[in-house]
Amino acid sequence: MLRTFPEHQIRRNQLLDGPWDFMKDPLNMGVQEKWFERFPHSPLSLYVPSCWNNELGMYEYEGVGWYRKKIRIENPQHVRLIFHAVMGHAEVYLDGQHLGYHYGGFTPFEFIVPSLAAGEHEIVVRTDSTLDRLTIPTEQVDWFHYGGIIRSVELQYLPDLYIERVKIDYELQGADADVSVQVQIRSFLQSVQTTRLALSEGGHELHSEEVQIEAGQTFSHTFKKLLPEVRLWNVGSPELYTFRVRTAEDDKFERIGFRRIETKDHRILINGSPIYLKGVNRHEEHPEWGFAFPPKLMHKELDIILELGCNSVRGSHYPQSPYWLDLLDEHGMVYWSEIPIWGAFLPNETVSEPLFQERALTMIEEMIGLHIHHPSVIFWSVHNEIDTRTQEAFAFTQALIGLVKKLDTSRLVTYATMHPLEDILLPLFDVIGINKYFGWYEGDVSGFKDMLEQFHKRAEQLGAGNKVVLMTEFGGAGLFGDVGWEPRLFSEDYQAHIVTEALAIFKNDPKIGGTFIWQFADIRGDLKSSSKNFRDRARGFNNKGLVNEYRKPKQSFREVRRIYRSWTE
Numbered sequence: 001m002l003r004t005f006p007e008h009q010i011r012r013n014q015l016l017d018g019p020w021d022f023m024k025d026p027l028n029m030g031v032q033e034k035w036f037e038r039f040p041h042s043p044l045s046l047y048v049p050s051c052w053n054n055e056l057g058m059y060e061y062e063g064v065g066w067y068r069k070k071i072r073i074e075n076p077q078h079v080r081l082i083f084h085a086v087m088g089h090a091e092v093y094l095d096g097q098h099l100g101y102h103y104g105g106f107t108p109f110e111f112i113v114p115s116l117a118a119g120e121h122e123i124v125v126r127t128d129s130t131l132d133r134l135t136i137p138t139e140q141v142d143w144f145h146y147g148g149i150i151r152s153v154e155l156q157y158l159p160d161l162y163i164e165r166v167k168i169d170y171e172l173q174g175a176d177a178d179v180s181v182q183v184q185i186r187s188f189l190q191s192v193q194t195t196r197l198a199l200s201e202g203g204h205e206l207h208s209e210e211v212q213i214e215a216g217q218t219f220s221h222t223f224k225k226l227l228p229e230v231r232l233w234n235v236g237s238p239e240l241y242t243f244r245v246r247t248a249e250d251d252k253f254e255r256i257g258f259r260r261i262e263t264k265d266h267r268i269l270i271n272g273s274p275i276y277l278k279g280v281n282r283h284e285e286h287p288e289w290g291f292a293f294p295p296k297l298m299h300k301e302l303d304i305i306l307e308l309g310c311n312s313v314r315g316s317h318y319p320q321s322p323y324w325l326d327l328l329d330e331h332g333m334v335y336w337s338e339i340p341i342w343g344a345f346l347p348n349e350t351v352s353e354p355l356f357q358e359r360a361l362t363m364i365e366e367m368i369g370l371h372i373h374h375p376s377v378i379f380w381s382v383h384n385e386i387d388t389r390t391q392e393a394f395a396f397t398q399a400l401i402g403l404v405k406k407l408d409t410s411r412l413v414t415y416a417t418m419h420p421l422e423d424i425l426l427p428l429f430d431v432i433g434i435n436k437y438f439g440w441y442e443g444d445v446s447g448f449k450d451m452l453e454q455f456h457k458r459a460e461q462l463g464a465g466n467k468v469v470l471m472t473e474f475g476g477a478g479l480f481g482d483v484g485w486e487p488r489l490f491s492e493d494y495q496a497h498i499v500t501e502a503l504a505i506f507k508n509d510p511k512i513g514g515t516f517i518w519q520f521a522d523i524r525g526d527l528k529s530s531s532k533n534f535r536d537r538a539r540g541f542n543n544k545g546l547v548n549e550y551r552k553p554k555q556s557f558r559e560v561r562r563i564y565r566s567w568t569e
């Protein structure tokens with residue numbers, strides 16, 4: 001299930017989820033698409049979507065993996081093959097022909113194949129999960145190096161004139177919304193063709209007209225509509241609008257929510273009301289599924305996060321599934337979306353490397369493309385914990401922010417810094433996120449007070465004193481079940497102590513606009529030899545979750561629930 005609502009009523013699609021042939025290629029020998037022919041009898045059967053590290057004997061495998069699926073097409077068809085997420089490098093072949101390459105991990109990519117003949121076809125995907133110094137994330141990262149096709153593969157059957165893209169923008173004018181719906185239609189035909197293009201919302205037609213599409217061309221059309229007295233999407237009381245664009249042979253649904261995002265007096269305002277953010281950091285990860293997190297569990301995950309009293313989630317540290325964002329939209333939760341630049345150990349030179357920069361910019365573009373219509377998304381975040389004290393970081397960040405602003409001016413641009421007292425980027429952002437671990441990696445938890453005092457002074461000096469500041473990470477490890485009479489290091493009691501003390505300090509600081517605890521659930525850590533930096537990860541897990549990896553509550557969960565529920569602002 002890709003979304004909580006249907007995206008098409010007319011267009012036919014098929015999810016290619018299920019068993020695919022799979023082979024490891026540890027020596028990276030398969031230089032071309034004939035690789036399966038060399039070992040015709042030995043493939044494993046691997047369920048897609050999944051991470052191969054969850055299969056027996058594959059736990060630590062990082063490298064190349066080949067996937068193959070046979071499909072049958074009844075009649076000649078134009079098809080669109082969408083990979084909703086593949087970890088790392090992906091080369092895709094159809095019947096031995098190279099369709100293309102994608103680098104990334106948490107965003108979709110697609111191929112259009114006009115007039116695919118009837119009969120059997122073979123899709124082969126070469127994936128490479130290897131992390132190195134220029135991948136994003138790089139090899140030094142505090143999460144498990146999962147590999148594989150982690151989200152669904154979808155085959156859509158396209159008509160001769162198909163809806164390639166629908167993009168909805170709006171401006172609120174008083175109680176009304178000035179909506180613009182941009183539509184792109186592509187023609188596979190050899191001759192000019194007319195079609196009736198219609199826009200509706202909630203089942204009511206808003207407008208329709210005949211349009212003429214030239215042979216083989218892409219046609220763009222913008223509907224402009226003033227919707228009077230729209231119901232607003234608010235935190236905790238969401239209102240959603242579902243638009244449908246249709247032609248005689250094709251359609252596409254997009255769902256949005258109308259809301260106004262501003263900042264004032266160190267607070268985020270949604271529709272003019274200040275919202276204090278009560279949040280957690282969520283990895284979309286589970287020990288049995290890795291990053292291929294099943295939708296059913298997302299429902300439960302959201303129930304637990306709501307039970308905790310949260311109104312927001314930071315999607316640490318990569319673009320999460322549209323299904324998850326649909327649930328957040330439907331429950332009026334705020335979401336922070338970010339790309340997987342994880343910089344705590346990132347050498348400063350890396351941020352100036354052209355390939356690293358190009359990958360980062362592409363990831364920004366793809367993240368915004370994926371999440372643009374979700375009203376829950378309030379923040380675009382461009383990096384986490386890079387060395388924000390340097391000119392290299394400054395130049396890189398300017399380029400990233402420039403691209404975000406070009407693609408979407410309606411949300412707040414942010415990041416998370418681990419150098420709040422030396423950071424030179426503060427003035428560049430709408431919102432500043434601070435990651436700090438007093439009580440865990442440094443000093444006593446009371447150290448937050450002094451740090452924040454110094455931070456606010458410095459922000460003032462840099463001309464960033466008016467920005468909204470969020471505590472985007474803080475916390476400590478608590479091993480599930482390790483409870484006692486005193487708060488010993490690594491016990492649930494000690495973790496609960498750090499988190500509760502920290503929350504009290506932040507809530508008393510009028511310049512802090514919200515808190516995101518590190519983290520919601522325990523996650524698998526990086527087990528590779530390069531992980532000398534993560535030696536405190538008992539069991540191979542980052543144990544700072546309020547719930548363990550199977551979502552069972554720790555002491556800190558109960559304490560945070562008490563605190564978050566008592567905060568009424």
Ligand code: ADA
Nearest residue numbers: 142384385435473518542544
């Ligand atoms: C960092 C980082 C997180 C996690 C955390 C920790 O702040 O952003 O991904 O690694 O530290 O647990 O140390």
